[in-house]
Amino acid sequence: MPEALLLLQAAADTSHAYGEFPLIGARAAVWIAAEVHLMFAAFVLGVPMFAVVTEAIGIFGGDERYDRLSKEFTRLLLVAYSATAIWGTILVFFLATLYPKFFAYLLAVFAPSTWVYAGLFFVESFTLYLYYYGWDRWKKGRAKVGHWTLGILLNVWGTIVMFIANSWLTYMMTPPRDITPSTDPTTIKLWHAIANATWMPINVHRLIANVVFGGAIVGAYASYRFLAARTEDERAHYDWMGYVGNFIAMSALIVLPFAGYWLGREIYQYDQSMGITMMGGFMSWLWVIQAFLIAVLFLTGNYYLWIGMGRIPGAERFRPYTKWLLVILVLGAIVWGTPHTMIADSKELAAMGGSHHPFLGALGVMSAKNTAVNLMILTTFLSFLLYRRANTRPVVPWARTGTLIQGAMFAIAAGIVLFYGIRGYFVEAIVRIGFSVYQVLAVLACILCVTVIDLLMARGAQSLGAIRWGKMPPRSQYALFILAVTFTWLMGLMGFARSGIRQYWHVWQVMQDTSAYAATPALGYAAKMISLCVLIFLSLVAFVFWLGGLAEKSTFVAAAPGVSPGTRGAQHVGH
Amino acid sequence: MWATNLKVVGVVLGTLALYTLIANKIPQVQSEVPQALTTRAPNLLTDEKGTGLIGARCGKREPGKSCKQYLFESLDNPTAYVVPGYQPIMPVMTKQLSPQQIWAVIAFLESQGGTVDVSASDIPAAGAGVASGVSPGPAGPGLAGGSTDPQAIIQAAGCLVCHKLDGQGQVIAPDLTHVGSRRTAESIRKKVLDPTSSIAKGYEKLAGIMPKTFGTMLNAAQLEALVQYLAAHK
Numbered sequence: 147m148p149e150a151l152l153l154l155q156a157a158a159d160t161s162h163a164y165g166e167f168p169l170i171g172a173r174a175a176v177w178i179a180a181e182v183h184l185m186f187a188a189f190v191l192g193v194p195m196f197a198v199v200t201e202a203i204g205i206f207g208g209d210e211r212y213d214r215l216s217k218e219f220t221r222l223l224l225v226a227y228s229a230t231a232i233w234g235t236i237l238v239f240f241l242a243t244l245y246p247k248f249f250a251y252l253l254a255v256f257a258p259s260t261w262v263y264a265g266l267f268f269v270e271s272f273t274l275y276l277y278y279y280g281w282d283r284w285k286k287g288r289a290k291v292g293h294w295t296l297g298i299l300l301n302v303w304g305t306i307v308m309f310i311a312n313s314w315l316t317y318m319m320t321p322p323r324d325i326t327p328s329t330d331p332t333t334i335k336l337w338h339a340i341a342n343a344t345w346m347p348i349n350v351h352r353l354i355a356n357v358v359f360g361g362a363i364v365g366a367y368a369s370y371r372f373l374a375a376r377t378e379d380e381r382a383h384y385d386w387m388g389y390v391g392n393f394i395a396m397s398a399l400i401v402l403p404f405a406g407y408w409l410g411r412e413i414y415q416y417d418q419s420m421g422i423t424m425m426g427g428f429m430s431w432l433w434v435i436q437a438f439l440i441a442v443l444f445l446t447g448n449y450y451l452w453i454g455m456g457r458i459p460g461a462e463r464f465r466p467y468t469k470w471l472l473v474i475l476v477l478g479a480i481v482w483g484t485p486h487t488m489i490a491d492s493k494e495l496a497a498m499g500g501s502h503h504p505f506l507g508a509l510g511v512m513s514a515k516n517t518a519v520n521l522m523i524l525t526t527f528l529s530f531l532l533y534r535r536a537n538t539r540p541v542v543p544w545a546r547t548g549t550l551i552q553g554a555m556f557a558i559a560a561g562i563v564l565f566y567g568i569r570g571y572f573v574e575a576i577v578r579i580g581f582s583v584y585q586v587l588a589v590l591a592c593i594l595c596v597t598v599i600d601l602l603m604a605r606g607a608q609s610l611g612a613i614r615w616g617k618m619p620p621r622s623q624y625a626l627f628i629l630a631v632t633f634t635w636l637m638g639l640m641g642f643a644r645s646g647i648r649q650y651w652h653v654w655q656v657m658q659d660t661s662a663y664a665a666t667p668a669l670g671y672a673a674k675m676i677s678l679c680v681l682i683f684l685s686l687v688a689f690v691f692w693l694g695g696l697a698e699k700s701t702f703v704a705a706a707p708g709v710s711p712g713t714r715g716a717q718h719v720g721h
Numbered sequence: 722m723w724a725t726n727l728k729v730v731g732v733v734l735g736t737l738a739l740y741t742l743i744a745n746k747i748p749q750v751q752s753e754v755p756q757a758l759t760t761r762a763p764n765l766l767t768d769e770k771g772t773g774l775i776g777a778r779c780g781k782r783e784p785g786k787s788c789k790q791y792l793f794e795s796l797d798n799p800t801a802y803v804v805p806g807y808q809p810i811m812p813v814m815t816k817q818l819s820p821q822q823i824w825a826v827i828a829f830l831e832s833q834g835g836t837v838d839v840s841a842s843d844i845p846a847a848g849a850g851v852a853s854g855v856s857p858g859p860a861g862p863g864l865a866g867g868s869t870d871p872q873a874i875i876q877a878a879g880c881l882v883c884h885k886l887d888g889q890g891q892v893i894a895p896d897l898t899h900v901g902s903r904r905t906a907e908s909i910r911k912k913v914l915d916p917t918s919s920i921a922k923g924y925e926k927l928a929g930i931m932p933k934t935f936g937t938m939l940n941a942a943q944l945e946a947l948v949q950y951l952a953a954h955k
Contacts, residue, residue: 373725428750435744624732631736650754659754666752673744677737684733 163247164661172244173663174675179240181638181679182686183233187311188352188637189687190226191304192360193219194274196394198297205294215387216297219364220278225690227271245661248652254331255339256314263310270303305353312348313340318653319644320344320416327656343416347409348644354402359633361395366630367691369623372616382616388626389454395629396447396530400523400593404586413647420654424647431669432643434485439636441479444522446625446632448475451529453622459611461536474525481518484510508571516582517567520589524560527593531600538607548603552596559592634683638676646672762811763804765830776835788835789843792827800882800891810893810930813879816864817932820844869942871950878935886954894931895921899954906952913944 167175197216204213241249253260277296284293320343325334368388375381414421423429452468455461508514531552542548566581573581648654650664658664667675765775780788783802794801796818799811815823821844828839865877875881881890886897900909911918916931939947 370729373729374722423752428752431747431750434747435740438743439740624728627729627732628736631733632740635737635740646752649752664754668749668751669747670745670749673741677741680737681733 163245165244165246167240167244171663172240172661176237176240176244177675178679178682179233179237181641181676182683183230183237184641185634185637185679185683186226186230186233186686187308188356188359189363190223190230191301191308192356192358193223193226193364194297194300194304194360195357196360196364196391197223198294198301199394200390201294201297205290211383211386215390217278217281220274220281222367222690222694223274224278225693226687227274229686229690231267245652248657248659251331251653251657252314252317255317255334256336258336259310259313259340263307266303266307266310270300270307273300273303308352308356309345309349310340312352313342313345315645316342316344316348319420319648320413321653321656325656327658329656344409344412347405347412351402351405351409354398354405355637357398358395358402359637361391361393361398362626362630362633363391363687365391365395365626367391369626370691372618372623373620375616378616385457385615385618388623392447392450392626392629393530395633396526399443399447400526401590403519403523404590407582407586417654420647423649424643428666428668429643429646430485432639434483435669435673436636436639436643437479437483439632439639440519441475441483442632443629443636444475444479444526445472446628448472448526448529450622450625450629451533453618453625455533455536456619457614457617458533458536459614460538461533464532464536467532468529471525471529475522478518478522478525481509481514482522484514511571512582513567513570513578516570516585517563520563520585521560523589524556524563524592527596528556531596534600535604537610537613538604539610540603540607542603542605545603548599552599555592555596559588562588631680631684634680635676638679639672642672642676762807765833774834776831776833779830779835787838788831789827789838792830793823796823796826808893809891810883812882812932816877816879817934864938864943867940867943869946871946874939874943874947878938883930895924897951897954901952901955904952906948909951910944910948913939913947 164172166172170178197219200212200219201216204210204216273296277293277300280293280296284290317339322338322342325339365388368384368391372381372384372388375384410421410424413424425433448471455464455468540548563585566585570578570581646666649666650659651657652659775792776788779791780786782791783794786794791802795811796814799813800809803809814826818826824839824844828837831837831839865873868874868877875886880886880897883894884890884897885892888898904912908919914936916933917928920928935944
């Protein structure tokens, strides 16, 4: 009798479970709504982080430019919040009408969290209004610190909102193991569902990724304003803003792979078959595309820095090194993009001479890839360091020793990375996995110690001339656009990977997708969907930026009236 | 200004086009839903080929048969009418479910787009017509009234719906005529009790089809009689 009841229940669950959407189908409709909503959500979470950090630099560093920069971006948030809410509402309506059974299931588990979510979104919006509209009123002294606290609160609310939404999607991926298809969703304890295996790794990963994303979009905005600038001062202002955006994006990008490793490890620990589907199953080619995109990011980010050194007096000292940095980055990208285990047909297997190509197989393993990516991170950090030191000459008596120590730290870190990379070929997989931790720690320790030494060495350093902001060729600005598009596309791709590994399950091994769209599409189709979503998002963001500029002027201030032609009357801040 | 705008749009579209092109040039692998989950049988709860849900189309399947009669026949003798494009792999459900369960399923199926006309009078009438030996618990007499005749057990359990044995039955699942030369008695016993414990080569796609309920449907004497009978088929 219980079997018959289950049979009837399963049959009842299938009827009227799905709706249909004209032309593009239900899955594509939900895909677009979810992806564009997520991109806007990342924007409205990433930019406040950016804003609060730059405001703090303005307050505690005494540089008002940062304060104005912070305000300029907070202004854009007002419209972006509305867009986020609109796309969120579209997503909810689509889910309720196209996937009603599944949506009802999620609500049955998570209902109280949705109420908190809505309440926090309300609080967050009003904190934003206070933060923006109180900018000029709370401008000095304690009031300014209070204002900055509002910015911190804005980030706190936003982060909690994201954590709540993350619990829903991670539950779909990794529901607690005691939950089965026959578990009544109303009996599942809320916290039990929220604190699932991938919740915290996704929280951390997305938090860092939002900083990257915010920085990249800020960079793209600044690059457009740079290209459209009519005066030297305006160009200088947006050149600087583009640099800051790129700096923040690249700095956060460096730590993002570590959060990614953690997430991957949790997925493997939760369900090895899910991990294998992700890395070696039908999604194996996805990682080759990802490696290509990461290579574009590293190369373009470094390229922007190297061009930027052209506007720094004294940077010519370091120019001969850039070609070697380029060599390391290109070699690293090639190794990282080397495929290893992937689905191949009999012809392809015969052509390769086995499941692994005899030559590429050696470079496609994690030992080689981890080594490559860690060396690429070290190289990018070195580029930043050279950029930072370009127009200064340290005067502290221990400058030479300090530089030697820094060089030694780079050499030791690279040596550790290479040692464990090579050693990884001679040990068992379980030991090899542990080696990646040593490699990461060596790189992070190097970045931390070298930065500290550099800050101490920079005290009272002799200036070789001010950075000539604005003296950048237009191609550098297009590089910032490529970075923003690539970051956004990469976000879409990784979203597909995360969501796609559930395959034909709404909730992994708990609630099955029995719709006409249950099969997980191939990468080609996914790429078209991702490009479409990125295009929709960037078009709307461009519209938001245009709206921001329509009502109010930019925040740059000319150095002094009359210094540069055409800047009269441009001394406004905000509105 | 327009030139700048066009260049920006060009860079954005060019980057998107490049990534999309690369992703479409690599081998395209779609993760299909396992066949068992979708296409092994017609979907009863969706509009199959414009004829409506099962409750609406069941009365039109075979001339002269009411919806109720057609659905009962489908469960009692599934190979009598196989929808084109599908394999005759459905087990005889009247040997697996009690009459009450059978008629509950029929009533549910009728409710999907049609009118429910199952009444209490159907149940005892059917109870006399279908195999009466179904017992879900180990304490019961077992299949075929507890008979230890292997051929009676094989008939009652519906083995021949999928397997061939001594020239009889279907060839959907492995032929059992020489099963004793491939498997030991221990292996056969394990396979009957836990069908997914080992899958014959070439039949991987059918994994999961064989019911896992024989352990509770057969009593110990029946299981042993069946195992020894099959193991003797060298």
